[in-house]
Amino acid sequence: AKSVSISVEGMTCSSCVQSIEQHLGKMNGIHNIKVSLEDKNAVVIYDSKLQTPVTLQEAICDMGFDATLAD
Amino acid sequence: LQKHEFFVDMTCEGCSNAVTRVLHRLGGVNFDIDLPNKKVYIDSEHNVDTLLETLKKTGKNASYLGEKSAQ
Ligand SMILES: [Cu+2]
Ligand SMILES: [Cu+2]
Known part of the structure; x- marks a missing residue:
């Protein structure tokens, strides 16, 4: 499993955090996800055969948040 | 002019x-968003299914309430 940190802009409360955690948690190949409102990021542990940092970033963008990959 | 009225379980500005x-x-x-009442009013070329699917991408509960005539 690999880990990636994704910056997420646009979250304002804990329900934003929860909806991202729940939504990504349902995707294939996600082992763990921790979203932080304060740090404005999502740390995802994923199976690299099923997901890539870009597919994870896009999944968050599709939900209407601004997600970017730090390099 | 008719607008489609949707319920979307929004809790905050995020x-x-x-x-x-x-x-x-x-x-x-x-579209117009009525956050306190958790309503979204949409006038669109897309059909209701497409609109509902798009709203559900946010990871929030959403449902179609019907047509509403707008002033
Ligand atoms: Cu929120
Ligand atoms: Cu919210």
Whole structure:
């Protein structure tokens, strides 16, 4: 499993955090996800055969948040 | 003019911003968001199924309430 940190802009409360955690948690190949409102990021542990940092970033963008990959 | 009325379980501005973004991304929509009442009014060339699917991308509960005539 690999880990990636994704910056997420646009979250304002804990329900934003929860909806991202729940939504990504349902995707294939996600082992763990921790979203932080304060740090404005999502740390995802994923199976690299099923997901890539870009597919994870896009999944968050599709939900209407601004997600970017730090390099 | 008829608008489609949807319920979207929004709790804060983060939620309504997320709804705004997914609708903008879809394109071809005119919409108003009533955050306190958890309603989204959409006038669009897209059909109801497409609109509902787009709203659900935010990860929030959403349902179609019907047509509403707008002033
Ligand atoms: Cu929120
Ligand atoms: Cu919210």
